[in-house]
Amino acid sequence: MPELPEVEVVRRGLVSWVRGRTITGVEVVDPRSVRRHALGPEDFAGNLEGARVLDVVRRGKFLWLPLADTPAAGPGGGPSGPAAGTPVPAVALMAHLGMSGQLLMQDSSVADEKHLKVRLQLSAADGMPEQLRFVDQRIFGGLFLTSLIPTADGGPGGLAETPLPLIAEEAAHIARDPLDPYFSFEEFYRRLRARKTGLKRALLDQGLVSGIGNIYADEALWKARLHFARPTDTLRRAEAGRVLDAAREVMTEALAAGGTSFDSLYVNVNGASGYFDRSLNAYGREGKECKRCAAAGLASVMRREQFMNRSSYSCPVCQPRPRNGRW
Numbered sequence: 001m002p003e004l005p006e007v008e009v010v011r012r013g014l015v016s017w018v019r020g021r022t023i024t025g026v027e028v029v030d031p032r033s034v035r036r037h038a039l040g041p042e043d044f045a046g047n048l049e050g051a052r053v054l055d056v057v058r059r060g061k062f063l064w065l066p067l068a069d070t071p072a073a074g075p076g077g078g079p080s081g082p083a084a085g086t087p088v089p090a091v092a093l094m095a096h097l098g099m100s101g102q103l104l105m106q107d108s109s110v111a112d113e114k115h116l117k118v119r120l121q122l123s124a125a126d127g128m129p130e131q132l133r134f135v136d137q138r139i140f141g142g143l144f145l146t147s148l149i150p151t152a153d154g155g156p157g158g159l160a161e162t163p164l165p166l167i168a169e170e171a172a173h174i175a176r177d178p179l180d181p182y183f184s185f186e187e188f189y190r191r192l193r194a195r196k197t198g199l200k201r202a203l204l205d206q207g208l209v210s211g212i213g214n215i216y217a218d219e220a221l222w223k224a225r226l227h228f229a230r231p232t233d234t235l236r237r238a239e240a241g242r243v244l245d246a247a248r249e250v251m252t253e254a255l256a257a258g259g260t261s262f263d264s265l266y267v268n269v270n271g272a273s274g275y276f277d278r279s280l281n282a283y284g285r286e287g288k289e290c291k292r293c294a295a296a297g298l299a300s301v302m303r304r305e306q307f308m309n310r311s312s313y314s315c316p317v318c319q320p321r322p323r324n325g326r327w
């Protein structure tokens, strides 16, 4: 499952290839990959053809491409009206990467990938591939069209090149992610305290803060020296700030490590960036020494505990189990 930094790498890569281009053709190779589009593959294709891609936006792990019907205005603005060249989009193409979804930029001459599901033909652009291909081996991901609606707080829908106060309807229920400049710590802290749950459960709650998955939750908790079962209503402001800063740091580091992967034509995500092997301090380190304790000359072995049908990794010394922990 791709985590937020991988999706952000895809967003940054994709936007440089598709922004401003018109979708001139759509081929749904496998209807299962557009099954979330309720009106069917023909409606999906019919609505996409002729649409211009205005941007690529991300909130949490949600990724969407706002679309405009109107033709692009030439350089220097359109022929008439103040809104020429800056149409307000009402519809977006949503890309769910699922477990194995990939968005690839390819030239028409490149043979189809084995698991090619949807092909979008794009208007010609200097030195750029003509096709955006959605490839998905396990078919958990998919593409569909969705409405753009005003954001609840009036801020931008998510990270974008040209932020607009609109959000894809499917993403409207999730909170802002820690990398979003409009993320409000005050609101997060107030709602966290009111949750009366365990800290990790709260971090994974996309309605409270989005984009933190199991791996980054463990990494952030380790960095903040907090146990995952810590009751949220006992968290002090400084502790909540620490864990959020830690989440931001580990995701920013991962983003920097993944930043080279879009030098090629491939805008690619498969959930496994090299970052995970090199830089993890907690996740998957059961039985190994705690790096922080070892650096301080303390002997401590990382433990794994069952949590929400998954595992949580922590250090028994610097992340002691709280009294009355909530699992």
Ligand SMILES: [Zn+2]
Pocket: 290, 291, 292, 293, 294, 300, 315, 316, 317, 318, 319
């Ligand atoms: Zn430790």
